[in-house]
Amino acid sequence: MSGPVAPATRGADLGAALFVLxxxxxxxxxxxxxxxxxxYAQVGPKVVPYLVAGCLVALGAGLTAVALRGGWSQDNxxxxxAAPLNLRSLGFLLAGLLVNLVLIEPFxxxxxxxxxxxxxxxxxxxxxxxxxxxxxxxxxxxxxGLFVKGLGVNIGAGVVEALVFGDPG
Numbered sequence: 406m407s408g409p410v411a412p413a414t415r416g417a418d419l420g421a422a423l424f425v426l427x428x429x430x431x432x433x434x435x436x437x438x439x440x441x442x443x444x445y446a447q448v449g450p451k452v453v454p455y456l457v458a459g460c461l462v463a464l465g466a467g468l469t470a471v472a473l474r475g476g477w478s479q480d481n482x483x484x485x486x487a488a489p490l491n492l493r494s495l496g497f498l499l500a501g502l503l504v505n506l507v508l509i510e511p512f513x514x515x516x517x518x519x520x521x522x523x524x525x526x527x528x529x530x531x532x533x534x535x536x537x538x539x540x541x542x543x544x545x546x547x548x549x550g551l552f553v554k555g556l557g558v559n560i561g562a563g564v565v566e567a568l569v570f571g572d573p574g
Contacts, residue, residue: 415472415475415476417476417478418468418471418472418476418477418478419469419472419473419476421468421472422465422468422469422471422472423465423469424465425461425464425465425468426461426462426465426466426468426469427465428461428465429458429459429460429461429462429463429464429465430458430462430465432454432457432458432461433455433458433459433462435454436451436454436455436458439451439454494528494529494530495528496528497524497525497527497528498524498525498528500524501520501521501522501523501524501525501528502521504517504520504521504524505517505518505520505521508520509561509563510561511563512563512564512565513549513561513562513563513564513565513566513567514545514548514549514560514561514562514563514566515542515545515546515549515563515565515566516563516564516565517561517563518541518544518545518548519538519541519542519545520541521541522537522540522541522544522545523537523538523541526541546565546566546569548560549566549570550569550570553566553570554570
């Protein structure tokens with residue numbers, strides 16, 4: 406770091422770090438109340454939530470330590486400068502979320518997730534629409550197969566799922 410950290414920047418860094426730490430602690434607490442069936446021999450429904458919560462706590466603790474030593478925001482501001490808000494990218498991100506919400510019920514997970522993926526990729530600057538659709542479709546259909554057929558977790562069958570897996574739409 407080249408100079409002293411502004412108090413507002415340091416406070417923002419510490420606030421963000423404590424927020425991540427708090428979310429991790431909340432996740433740990435909520436994981437303890439997940440009911441576990443005695444039919445699980447070793448790996449139950451709490452394993453992944455504990456892993457994610459533990460990673461969030463570790464990340465929050467690390468960010469808190471960095472924030473207390475001076476923060477990280479000033480380094481980024483010196484390198485990049487204060488970038489203006491990109492409303493087009495924000496619009497693509499919000500559209501991706503809304504499209505998923507609107508499409509998942511009538512058309513199923515694969516179509517909804519594909520549309521969301523393409524819009525989020527556009528938000529990050531990709532203009533290779535056909536490539537994004539193909540990648541998104543393969544990833545979404547694979548995720549559907551893994552969750553529904555592999556893990557038995559229903560994430561929303563639709564038109565594509567009925568054609569590929571024979572699931573009712």
